Amino acid sequence: MNKNNVKIGLGLIGLFVVNFLVFKIAVSREIGLIEIPVVKQVIFPRTKIEDSMIKMLEVPSSFVSDAMYTDKEDILNLYSDIQTMIPIGSPFYKSVLFNESELPDYPKILLKENQVVYTLDTNLVKLSGNSIVVNQKVDLITTYRNKNESPLVDVLVSSVRVIGVKDKKGIDVLNPKSSGTPHLVLLALDSDLLAIVRAADEIASLELFAHSKVLNEESVLNTEAKILEVINE
Numbered sequence: 001m002n003k004n005n006v007k008i009g010l011g012l013i014g015l016f017v018v019n020f021l022v023f024k025i026a027v028s029r030e031i032g033l034i035e036i037p038v039v040k041q042v043i044f045p046r047t048k049i050e051d052s053m054i055k056m057l058e059v060p061s062s063f064v065s066d067a068m069y070t071d072k073e074d075i076l077n078l079y080s081d082i083q084t085m086i087p088i089g090s091p092f093y094k095s096v097l098f099n100e101s102e103l104p105d106y107p108k109i110l111l112k113e114n115q116v117v118y119t120l121d122t123n124l125v126k127l128s129g130n131s132i133v134v135n136q137k138v139d140l141i142t143t144y145r146n147k148n149e150s151p152l153v154d155v156l157v158s159s160v161r162v163i164g165v166k167d168k169k170g171i172d173v174l175n176p177k178s179s180g181t182p183h184l185v186l187l188a189l190d191s192d193l194l195a196i197v198r199a200a201d202e203i204a205s206l207e208l209f210a211h212s213k214v215l216n217e218e219s220v221l222n223t224e225a226k227i228l229e230v231i232n233e
Contacts, residue, residue, distance in 0.1 A: 032061035037072040043086040110163040118189040137211035144204040154225035159215045161188040190219035
């Protein structure tokens with residue numbers, strides 16, 4: 001092969017490469033390509049987002065909206081919505097991802113076997129100055145008043161785990177949007193005790209006190225509580 005032909009061929013290839021790169025740069029500048037995280041594998045409802053589920057993809061900037069996450073670090077450890085399956089290649093939309101504590105059914109996730117959520121209306125007076133937080137153990141105290149008799153004060157259920165504290169709007173009190181004033185306390189109550197606590201709630205005032213004993217068990221009924229005699233009358 002003639003050396004001149006080789007040089008011409010190499011020159012043409014080089015020119016093609018340069019033109020291609022220039023074209024790519026020009027197109028990128030024109031359409032504003034940016035990298036965003038997209039779904040690498042199907043993400044099923046109520047799934048924790050991990051690095052292996054994410055890949056980065058170049059897309060035109062005009063394709064990106066405020067409804068999407070653009071930084072992978074903002075997505076990691078979030079959870080997909082309970083009603084949403086996210087397909088491969090989809091952007092990560094903010095409306096279907098939640099922090100664990102923001103999940104609509106978050107309190108139920110914290111329940112153990114044979115437990116139910118018991119919601120107790122409360123206020124700072126009923127809390128008796130206690131600062132009640134999630135995962136804290138509390139004793140459920142009942143005060144029963146019957147006309148001229150002295151009030152009956154009992155520990156009805158001990159070592160009850162708190163799984164939520166919300167304000168009047170139903171917002172978690174630790175959320176920056178919350179008033180910070182507790183209105184509802186969500187308790188993980190043994191399902192067998194539900195009827196007893198409901199009955200006590202109807203006839204007595206219920207207060208929560210921080211639990212001080214070390215017990216492996218949760219939601220333990222005080223079988224000697226005198227209010228049980230009133231409930232069973």
